[in-house]
Amino acid sequence: MKVRDFLLERYFAKYEFSVRHMLSASDCETISVRELLDGADADVEELWSELRLSYTESRGHPALLREIARETGVSADEAIVLNPEEGIFLTLNALLDSDDHVVVLSPCYQSLYELPKSLGCEVTRWYLKKEDSVWKLDLPFLERAIKENTRLVIVNFPHNPTGFLPSVEQLNAIAELSVKKGFFVFSDEMYRGLEHNPADRLPSAPSIIRRSVALGGLSKAYGLPGLRTGWVTSTDKWLLDRIAALKDYTTICSSAPSEILAIAALRRSEELTGRCRGIVKENLEMARSFFCENSGRFEWFEPHGSSVAFPRLLGGQPVKDFCERAVTERSLLILPDVVFDVDWNHFRIGLGRRSFPEALSVLREMLN
Ligand SMILES: Cc1ncc(COP(=O)(O)O)c(C=O)c1O
Known part of the structure; x- marks a missing residue:
């Protein structure tokens, strides 16, 4: 089978587990096996212990x-x-x-x-x-x-x-x-x-x-x-x-x-997805105000679902260089649009993690 490298997964493979700040994950904050089982019904507990x-x-x-x-x-x-x-x-x-x-x-x-x-x-x-x-x-x-x-x-x-x-x-x-x-x-x-x-x-x-x-x-x-x-x-x-x-x-x-x-x-299902929606909602509010405050530097595109958003970098700097600077100078991972095979000067941010406010503050520092 002949298939090109998966650009996003290769980018993540290079940095995901070594950077200090992750601003681009598409998943939501995870929970432990213990937490998952603590809330399980008796039937699941039995399936698990007899497994x-x-x-x-x-x-x-x-x-x-x-x-x-x-x-x-x-x-x-x-x-x-x-x-x-x-x-x-x-x-x-x-x-x-x-x-x-x-x-x-x-x-x-x-x-x-x-x-x-x-x-x-x-x-x-x-x-x-x-x-x-x-x-x-x-x-x-x-x-x-x-x-x-x-x-x-x-x-x-x-x-x-x-x-x-x-x-x-x-x-x-x-x-x-x-x-x-x-x-x-x-x-x-x-x-x-x-x-x-x-x-x-x-x-x-x-x-x-x-x-x-x-x-x-x-x-x-x-x-x-x-x-x-x-x-x-x-x-x-x-x-x-x-x-x-x-x-x-x-x-x-x-x-x-x-x-x-x-x-x-x-x-x-409702409890677990509700928890993730709650995290995304809080982070989204923070992201919206950050991008509005910095509207001279970014164009914000409001997402209506998922745990990601895809704003655009303004001002002429190629987004690839911007993301490269973030990762080398600040240990901050942001995904440039080239990993999605487009050249629109957009980048992906992830809204599902509890560490989002901290990662966003690193981006703020970098802009200053
Ligand atoms: C749109 C879409 N489909 C499928 C997948 C694959 O999911 P998984 O990584 O759990 O295999 C992803 C992962 O990021 C995705 O974003």
């Missing part, structure tokens, strides 16, 4: 599949448990052939466009538009981009890196176009649960788009990236069977302890 470290069921623990079904609105046999990044890899391999055309909402997490490219597909990047410091979805562009051989449209809502969240009407428009033109939709919902106004939460794609597959997981909205647990859901039995068959070549089955901890997490 044997054997192989597990390839599609996932039945109790975990039931929790995923409840959370996403499909039935338990319409889900497969896997590692989130593995979910992207397996789904795209299951769905795509080299003569397919794929449209990918952009900028975005690199595997969403890099894997289709590595499979030989033609990829059209469907960029979010910027209008008066607001991210906008360009639906007319999508309609024009669809070709005879368009097999797949890939979206990610709430969106990394911008925090963009469409309306349900816009999602419905994509659903209608999928019926009219016959393409499949891959909906990356890793940040679902992190809508800044919970009333804006979108239905998971398979409940409104017939030909769709959704990716979800515990890494972002639950603050549990170390579990490496996610899922794909679809009402398309053929696709799920293909993904399950390919999983035999990656992980075969999920980690037994992670599955039980994931059941514990999903049974406390």
